[in-house]
Amino acid sequence: MSYDGTALHGWARQPDQRTVQGELELALAMVLRHDVGLTVAGRTDAGVHATGQVAHTDLPAHLWSQHQPKLLRRLRGVLSGDIAVTSAQVVPGDFDARFAALGRHYVYRLTDAVAGPPPLRRADTVGWPRTLDVPAMRVAAALLLGQHDFAAFCRRREGATTIRVLTDLDVVRDGDLVTVAASADAFCHSMVRSLVGGLLAVGEGRRPPDWPASLLSRTSRADDVPVAPAGGLTLIRVDYPPEDQLAARTRVTRARRDDD
Numbered sequence: 117m118s119y120d121g122t123a124l125h126g127w128a129r130q131p132d133q134r135t136v137q138g139e140l141e142l143a144l145a146m147v148l149r150h151d152v153g154l155t156v157a158g159r160t161d162a163g164v165h166a167t168g169q170v171a172h173t174d175l176p177a178h179l180w181s182q183h184q185p186k187l188l189r190r191l192r193g194v195l196s197g198d199i200a201v202t203s204a205q206v207v208p209g210d211f212d213a214r215f216a217a218l219g220r221h222y223v224y225r226l227t228d229a230v231a232g233p234p235p236l237r238r239a240d241t242v243g244w245p246r247t248l249d250v251p252a253m254r255v256a257a258a259l260l261l262g263q264h265d266f267a268a269f270c271r272r273r274e275g276a277t278t279i280r281v282l283t284d285l286d287v288v289r290d291g292d293l294v295t296v297a298a299s300a301d302a303f304c305h306s307m308v309r310s311l312v313g314g315l316l317a318v319g320e321g322r323r324p325p326d327w328p329a330s331l332l333s334r335t336s337r338a339d340d341v342p343v344a345p346a347g348g349l350t351l352i353r354v355d356y357p358p359e360d361q362l363a364a365r366t367r368v369t370r371a372r373r374d375d376d
Contacts, residue, residue: 163346
């Protein structure tokens, strides 16, 4: 699924708030005439976007065969324009959108152009008021790769581990556009935006390139790490193993992590 998170209060259902989960479950229940509960790959925060989010639900088989031919079209008719279900399929019983995932991939977009972001990209591109030193940011990003305890960059949830494997963190400039690509087995709460915030401090010259990596020795949230604005962040892809490895992946992830 895809969504523009600007007017949404994140993924998770909340009373009296528009959320992705709340809107989708309501739309599915209307179309299928059956209660639906969704399990998602990554619970995005308020204001965060997605182009490759994944969720699963368990349904009676006859509902799928009955509604599948027109499901996407009917969902389009009941969902608001900032949420779209782009594909739907039957998956094996061992599939779990959250625990079977091998990796999540995010992109953060910002521009240091004096005029700010292009009007047609203002929803997913943050205007930055100062020119950024991208080579210094790339050096800082490379020092963060690998398996670490990212507690300094996470808002801790009770009982949840903050150990993650960061497989990619790169910063690229294309004219005035600066893009940060981040990939990991999973991200804890606010981790991507905090990593970007740390890199921005380096890019502005307020911190040396080795500063973000020096925080990895901390066991709690670092108050001096800024959290980048939500609007620049987009979940673009979630990876899963082949079908015959789904059950094993789910067991391993559940054993290692209670909350992502």
